Amino acid sequence: MSVAMSAHQTPVNPSYAAGSQKEGASLRLKHDGVTDKERNFSVFMHLAPIAGAAIWPFYFAPLVLWLIRKDHSVFNDDHGREVMSFMVSFILIHIILICTLVGAILIPVVWIVALVNIIRGAVAAGNGEYFRYPLTWRFFS
Numbered sequence: 001m002s003v004a005m006s007a008h009q010t011p012v013n014p015s016y017a018a019g020s021q022k023e024g025a026s027l028r029l030k031h032d033g034v035t036d037k038e039r040n041f042s043v044f045m046h047l048a049p050i051a052g053a054a055i056w057p058f059y060f061a062p063l064v065l066w067l068i069r070k071d072h073s074v075f076n077d078d079h080g081r082e083v084m085s086f087m088v089s090f091i092l093i094h095i096i097l098i099c100t101l102v103g104a105i106l107i108p109v110v111w112i113v114a115l116v117n118i119i120r121g122a123v124a125a126g127n128g129e130y131f132r133y134p135l136t137w138r139f140f141s
Contacts, residue, residue, distance in 0.1 A: 034075050034128035037059065041069050042079035042125035046118055049087060079125055081140040086121075086133040090114055093135075 045062040052059035066080025093110055097103030117133050124131035 008112075030127070030129045032128075038069075038073045038075045039071070039126055039128060041065055041076050043122045045076070045083045046122035046125055046131075049083070049090075050115070052117060057096055059087070075128075075130075078130055079121075081138075082131060082133060083108075083121070085139045086114075086136045088139050089136040090134075092137075 046057050047066050048061035048065070052061070062080065062083045066076070066084060069076035070080055071077075090110075094107065097107055097110065113135075121131040121133065
């Protein structure tokens with residue numbers, strides 16, 4: 001399993017060199033050299049949408065953190081892109097569901113699934129692992 005990087009992305013941290021990747025116990029791709037700072041930024045990027053449900057401006061926290069950290073850390077860039085794709089997909093799913101009566105009934109289920117996956121993403125980031133949200137369109141590559 002490997003992480004595809006575009007030509008403009010070069011790992012800043014030398015521990016990201018080839019061979020430092022491995023699969024963790026959860027079978028997710030994991031880097032050995034992820035710093036605590038990178039993990040903390042990624043965890044907060046995943047958890048900020050939960051805070052955004054209570055305090056609306058926090059919805060923009062993942063975007064701000066991603067824009068700040070994307071050029072400094074491949075790990076933070078990957079998690080930021082994934083969180084942003086998830087948030088856009090989540091909004092689009094709501095728009096689609098609201099258009100139908102059956103869909104409106106399913107909105108609480110979507111919220112529960114989203115909450116569970118946000119927590120899973122934060123745990124993966126805290127463990128230095130990469131995470132992919134299910135049922136998410138990848139808008140940011």
